Amino acid sequence: xxxxxxxxxxxxxxxxxxxxxxxxxxxxxxxxxxxxxxxxxxxxxxxxxxxxxxxxxxxxxxxxxxxxxxxxxxxxxxxxxxxxxxxxxxxxxxxxxxxxxxxxxxxxxxxxxxxxxxxxxxxxxxxxxxxxxxxxxxxxxxxxxxxxxxxxxxxxxxxxxxxxxxxxxxxxxxxxxxxxxxxxxxxxxxxxxxxxxxxxxxxxxxxxxxxxxxxxxxxxxxxxxxxxxxxxxxxxxxxxxxxxxxxxxxxxxxxxxxxxxxxxxxxxxxxxxxxxxxxxxxxxxxxxxxxxxxxxxxxxxxxxxxxxxxxxxxxxxxxxxxxxxxxxxxxxxxxxxxxxxxxxxxxxxxxxxxxxxxxxxxxxxxxxxxxxxxxxxxxxxxxxxxxxxxxxxxxxxxxxxxxxxxxxxxxxxxxxxxxxxxxxxxxxxxxxxxxxxxxxxxxxxxxxxxxxxxxxxxxxxxxxxxxxxxxxxxxxxxxxxxxxxxxxxxxxxxxxxxxxxxxxxxxxxxxxxxxxxxxxxxxxxxxx
Numbered sequence: 312x313x314x315x316x317x318x319x320x321x322x323x324x325x326x327x328x329x330x331x332x333x334x335x336x337x338x339x340x341x342x343x344x345x346x347x348x349x350x351x352x353x354x355x356x357x358x359x360x361x362x363x364x365x366x367x368x369x370x371x372x373x374x375x376x377x378x379x380x381x382x383x384x385x386x387x388x389x390x391x392x393x394x395x396x397x398x399x400x401x402x403x404x405x406x407x408x409x410x411x412x413x414x415x416x417x418x419x420x421x422x423x424x425x426x427x428x429x430x431x432x433x434x435x436x437x438x439x440x441x442x443x444x445x446x447x448x449x450x451x452x453x454x455x456x457x458x459x460x461x462x463x464x465x466x467x468x469x470x471x472x473x474x475x476x477x478x479x480x481x482x483x484x485x486x487x488x489x490x491x492x493x494x495x496x497x498x499x500x501x502x503x504x505x506x507x508x509x510x511x512x513x514x515x516x517x518x519x520x521x522x523x524x525x526x527x528x529x530x531x532x533x534x535x536x537x538x539x540x541x542x543x544x545x546x547x548x549x550x551x552x553x554x555x556x557x558x559x560x561x562x563x564x565x566x567x568x569x570x571x572x573x574x575x576x577x578x579x580x581x582x583x584x585x586x587x588x589x590x591x592x593x594x595x596x597x598x599x600x601x602x603x604x605x606x607x608x609x610x611x612x613x614x615x616x617x618x619x620x621x622x623x624x625x626x627x628x629x630x631x632x633x634x635x636x637x638x639x640x641x642x643x644x645x646x647x648x649x650x651x652x653x654x655x656x657x658x659x660x661x662x663x664x665x666x667x668x669x670x671x672x673x674x675x676x677x678x679x680x681x682x683x684x685x686x687x688x689x690x691x692x693x694x695x696x697x698x699x700x701x702x703x704x705x706x707x708x709x710x711x712x713x714x715x716x717x718x719x720x721x722x723x724x725x726x727x728x729x730x731x732x733x734x735x736x737x738x739x740x741x742x743x744x745x746x747x748x749x750x751x752x753x754x755x756x757x758x759x760x761x762x763x764x765x766x767x768x769x770x771x772x773x774x775x776x777x778x779x780x781x782x783x784x785x786x787x788x789x790x791x792x793x794x795x796x797x798x799x800x801x802x803x804x805x806x807x808x809x810x811x812x813x814x815x816x817x818x819x820x821x822x823x824x825x826x827x828x829x830x831x832x833x834x835x836x837x838x839x
Contacts, residue, residue: 320353321360327353328364335371342375351384354391362392369395369402377406377445382452389457400458404466410449411470443479450474450485454492464518467493472525480535487529487538490522491545498551523555527564536573543568543579556583557590566598574621578628585632592635599636603629607647616665623651623668630676641676648673724752728766746771746778753784 320327334346350368354361365388372381385403389396450471453463467490474486497515530542546552555561565587568580581602588595606629609622626644630637637644651669727748749767768785771778 320357324357324361324364328368332368332371335368336374344378344380347372347375347378347380347384351387354388358391359394362394365392365395366398369398373402373406377410377448377452379448382448382456386456396457397460400456400461403452403456404458404461407449407453408466408470410445411453411474443477443482446474446477447479447482447485450482450489454485454489458496462497462515463493464497464515464522468518468522472522475525475529475533480538483529483533483535484538484541487526487542488545490526491542491549494519494522495545495549495551520555520558523552523561527561531564531567531571536576539568539571539576540573540579543576543583547579547582550586553587553590557587557594559591559594562587562591562594562598569598569602574624577621577625581625581628582632585629585636588633588635595633596636599629599633603636603640607643610651611647619651620665620668623648623665623672627668627672630672637676644676645673648676724749724763727752728763728770742774742776743778746776746781750778750780750784 331346331350334343335350336342350365350372354365372384375381382403385399389399453471471486471489471493474482475490477483477486497519526542526546530539530546533539546556556565562584565580565584568576569584571577571580581599584595584599588599603626606622606626609618610626613619613622626648630644648669651665652673727745746767749763753763764785767781771781
């Protein structure tokens with residue numbers, strides 16, 4: 312209504328404020344949460360014109376105790392009336408401190424820590440929440456609310472870190488996220504302090520180190536996977552932690568998490584460790600190298616299909632996170648992945664999860680190899696390296712998947728022949744790779760590949776290229792013998808799906824020595 316009246320409500324604000332105060336802090340009964348929400352909504356609608364009236368309501372609002380409605384209302388007020396932000400920050404910190412004050416911390420609390428002990432009982436009695444729910448709200452508010460300008464590291468150490476050992480898993484998770492958020496917020500303050508006073512900066516650094524140490528203990532030892540996951544997610548998402556995580560003690564904890572029972576935690580640990588290899592390579596590389604060997608062993612020898620699937624995914628994560636480590640091991644990794652592809656598509660051993668994980672990892676490995684090759688041969692066109700990677704991937708997939716790959720041939724075949732025929736490319740090695748891929752496709756297609764033989768022969772003559780395997784295929788065609796002896800397509804007599812026509816992508820057939828054969832096979836059906 313205040314928004315609709317567009318300022319006409321100003322004359323009624325004193326009366327409205329009086330009624331809101333009575334509803335928020337009644338003489339009898341519990342405070343009205345609707346009245347608390349109304350204060351925030353009116354402040355949003357009226358803006359700075361409401362400042363005096365809202366200021367007079369703050370005592371009543373905070374006397375109602377900490378609640379989610381109060382926090383939302385205060386957020387609206389600070390956005391609409393910025394001048395009230397410092398006052399609300401101080402009052403809200405006092406409320407949070409009251410909730411988070413545990414008996415064992417009362418004597419250790421420093422004078423600089425926000426507290427209002429004499430109101431503890433009143434606030435907890437008035438609040439709609441109690442126990443763990445109230446503590447969780449306080450932790451969430453401390454992490455979410457705008458406390459810009461306040462240095463809360465010491466408060467976090469004294470009043471928040473203790474909740475990392477709480478009996479309630481949800482409380483431990485909120486405490487972990489709160490600690491991470493407060494540390495992240497302090498990074499800019501640390502930089503400011505370092506530039507003005509090395510003593511103050513050193514104190515803050517020690518505080519952060521102490522908090523990070525507690526976080527890493529929880530990240531490794533907490534029984535609740537959601538707690539471990541939330542901590543590593545925060546560490547993974549902010550590089551500001553890296554200077555502290557790159558220390559030997561911190562890295563030991565991260566390496567322990569490489570063997571966590573949860574896949575997501577292991578992925579986060581690998582990503583963080585890979586990122587830290589730039590900060591402390593002498594400590595990180597040996598551990599990641601051992602983990603690489605472990606993953607390859609699990610991928611190749613584990614009897615558990617889930618273990619093999621997760622190993623493939625983690626191997627891809629390691630490749631993405633630490634390319635410098637992977638470069639010397641591209642060949643054995645490639646060999647292991649190809650072997651797993653062949654095994655994963657064979658009969659009773661077929662496993663879509665393993666195949667999916669391996670294919671993603673093959674893509675990651677190709678990207679790393681492409682980047683390395685690009686730096687080693689910068690004179691070669693970038694696009695040609697992309698084509699080279701794709702051709703080799705086609706060759707590997709065709710060899711591994713065999714008949715399973717037939718459904719993709721209508722799209723892939725024309726592309727491979729286009730690489731071979733492109734007059735703008737003056738790279739014979741690239742054309743040779745294209746013929747290698749086409750020969751693999753010939754093995755997959757069997758006799759159905761016949762239609763493409765004349766066109767490929769013509770292009771090889773044009774570019775003066777010789778290819779031993781293709782010449783063998785061509786010789787069989789001239790002898791009117793089977794194109795691929797013992798091919799999978801010829802051996803299988805199972806029922807095939809409906810046919811699909813693949814036509815020759817090259818229409819120019821001039822000077823073709825196999826023109827007669829081509830005419831006979833002008834319309835050729837390929838069983839897919």
